[in-house]
Amino acid sequence: MRSGKGPRETLDRERVVRAAMDLADERGLDALTMRELGRKLGVEAASLYNHVSGKDDVLDGMVEQVVAWIDVPGEDVDWKEAMRRRAVSARAVFARHPWAAGLVDSRERRGPVSLSYADQILGTLLRAGFSPRVAGNAFLALDSYIYGYERQRASIAPADDVDTGDAAREVLEAAREAYPSLMLVAGEYAAEPSDDDTAFAFGLGLILDGLERLVDGG
Amino acid sequence: MRSGKGPRETLDRERVVRAAMDLADERGLDALTMRELGRKLGVEAASLYNHVSGKDDVLDGMVEQVVAWIDVPGEDVDWKEAMRRRAVSARAVFARHPWAAGLVDSRERRGPVSLSYADQILGTLLRAGFSPRVAGNAFLALDSYIYGYERQRASIAPADDVDTGDAAREVLEAAREAYPSLMLVAGEYAAEPSDDDTAFAFGLGLILDGLERLVDGG
DNA sequence: ACCTGAACACCGTTCAAGT
């Protein structure tokens, strides 16, 4: 490991966190262990504890970096467009780093980057005329959808490791009778492969349009 | 453990899965290890492999049971009301079993209960007049929100382990300047504690109303 | 100041041996 790029720079928290993200990108979140992370940095696992308080600290660092990557448009942008852009930006980050959505959404986000991110979002909604309560609910609804989307996708899409042998065909035929609606919908997606961006925009649009009616009506 | 209730019934997969859910209820998903599960059943961890193919098999069994607990109204109920009821039912299950939402939504759901569940939902949407494609997107949007909601809630709510010492007050004062919008919204929730059901219904209503406009307009 | 080696208290899983 440590793909030889000159003399070793001195280790610090940031380099450890960056190596952890590289490791998760390359081999998945399960492969991210302190021992493997040490190996990647040319050091024993125990040495990492000089720069990081533990594995949780590494994961927190990763979460903060992921949130920092999400673009949040400034005050010059209309609230609805701003929410749409940051949702799309988040999805782009999650697509580049498959571990990101699950990690961020399984951990408490109390770091300065996450707090400032929430503050900007809520500020945008408050300026748009939403009451504090509704702004909070809107933020919750949007993020629930954004983070939830990434992890739900797999369960509707047909398995990509399907055998096309005779046995498999038989099972599929039985499934068609047992689950007719599911098979009909799955077939539709199989015929014209689902455009993830479109499916994501569908639900996002429902929420944003609903919010718009609230702010216009009130 | 094995709180003495008569002679030991013979072990089987169902009893193992049920014990696993009890253990997760009592001490969290992290405490669910094969060794601990064996202890709870009065047996060595290795013995569990006679009834279950591994820990994944136990987790799959738990997922199927959770999905089975979610009520899905039959064909006599209007599609919108049916979707609302099953969302509320799912949330009630997740409230009773804090580990459930995260577990179900982190795993592929290919068991017969999950497939039949999806088939019923999609059938309801298709009968309501949604095209297969839109029905699929609607299902995805609703589930993204339902599963996402449970895991997002914690990040907006103020920490419940806050010290009220002088140091804590100082930090809070600094936060008020650094994150004014966040503090305003958090204060609103603190003043009148958030009713989870209302907050959940807020986002759910946005999605359902949006879907209704689609089916009425088309 | 940083790193290593060895240890501790855990994991999931396998397998020969018992009954």
Added chain:
DNA sequence: ACCTGAACACCGTTCAAGT
């Protein structure tokens, strides 16, 4: 048929010892 004991290949983390 089911269970046990012991082992294997792992974890995260601590800590004395080195430099």
